[in-house]
Amino acid sequence: MLDTTDAALVRELQRDGRVSYQRLSELLGISREAARARVQRLLQHGEVRIVGIVPPAVAGIEAVAHVSLDVSGPSGPVAAVAAGRRATSFVSCTAGPHGVIAEVRVADAAALEREFAALRAAPGVRGLEVFRCAELVRDAYSPEVAGVRPGPPPVLDEADRRLLGLLQLDGRASFAALAERIGLSQPATRARVLRLLEVGAVHVTGLVESRALGVREAAGVGLGVLGPVRAVAEAAAALPGVNYVATGYGRFDVVCGLDAPDRSALLTGLEAVRGLPGVGRSESWFHLGIVKESYTYDLPIR
Template sequence: MDTITEASVALLRRDGRASFSDIARQLNTNRTNVAKRIGALIENGDIRIVAAVHPRLLGLNVLAHVTIRSEGDVGAMSEMVCEMNSSIFVSEVAGHNQLVAELHMANMNDLYNDVHYIRSIAGVLEVQVIIYERMLKSFFLGEEPQMLELALDSIDLHLIELLQLDGRLGYSEMGEQVGLSISGCRTRINRLIETGAMQIGLLRQRTEITNELVFGFGFIATSDQSELIELLEGQRGLEFIARTVGRFNLVGTITFNDLLGFNDFVTEVRKLDGVRIAEQWLHARIRKERYQNSLHLIRETIS
């Protein structure tokens, strides 16, 4: 990818409905340069722009990062973890562990049962669990939703489902399908985003021939974490940061174009007082990324 494409992708990852004109202004180029690049990526299936609902609205209140050390056929194990309803991200990794998964479930009892199931899989040697105390940055999980301000109805759910398929669907097209005016659709969608109920962003198609390097990080900070968080948020390839309870203070994922970018980031982290990188792992083969959820749980509460 050239510089304009990379920068456009980074901006759309954080705001999937950003106009090509706005992106062009930020990159000091013209709309045509942005539109032809992003349009080609969408048409080829290299990227998707979709909406995701905050897990809290679905009653999924326990979010966990799970690392698995194993022996034997890692592919077979990863398939079994992928089949779990609670797994939204599963990756084969290079490093001390062989698999990393992210699980979303309703309560701690469900987490206990899911971890017990993973430990029962043939070849699994060790399972370590870290609980997300709070997600600080992520495509699929933004700020905690303002639950008291939400009063979702069937039209809101229909809009969300349309945006789960195409996050850049026009207000006119949505209005025709849900029976609202353009301004009515815009108002509802802005409310969903502003309250944290929904987030729209760009997903890149993960392939084994990509030049991207996707690294996971576990950090232990013995002092204020604000400088570390600021450094993380400044990374163009940032995918998520979570404040965690367990082995690390923070867990994050960053995509780099090359090892030079990775090394530069690690060097900057090591300069921060009271912060050390406890662990790094390369996502060698991402097996599952699921950000779209059935809305039946919300429907049950409003029916």
């Protein structure tokens, strides 16, 4: 578990992964050297990773689906196959109606169908149940506020794509290091990075190892909605502990992800989601083991 100062530091890194040590010093009331030492310790121990999160639309991801896999026998081997697919961003072995849950993110509907075919062909899979996402209202690690619809993705050139790819790996990479990798001057590189941040092409944030935050329980819930779907999705996104909300079509109208420090808090969160006005039915699943969670994308140079 993080101490009070580390927890406050992590919150600032989640807001802005490139925040300066001087600014952290001012915000936390500690010396610049102490702020630097604490950040380095968190990074070295693997409790925090600073990465650039690129929105799916910016990366050319237009098709997202939440897939429930009906498994015959142990779920681990099926989860391993799903996790090995480059298109999966999240894979979990679950307690619930299905043995494995996966999220697939690809460029278009044709690519989505290819992923479904590959998952159906995996040994031990008896069938799939698909929730096709229409809109990600709250994405994991997204800085967007519920209810604010993003504009069209910005136009990127080759240097922008190279920068985004590097920031996905190391969100705190210096302007000098980035400039050397992409072959531009340091001032030009700095201007590009600041522009990419300003237009929302990337959000640099701190990804925190769950147990360092005391998060030990995670679940998902699918909702059938009576009335306007977007209103329910926005209300769910505003609830404590809800880290993912998508609207779509299939068996559910809305799918949510939740996490909590213990089983009691997780139940409280689930009850809050189930009790939202407009929810007609719900189905939940408990994540016994998260096998894969990755929100980085290939950004090919044209």
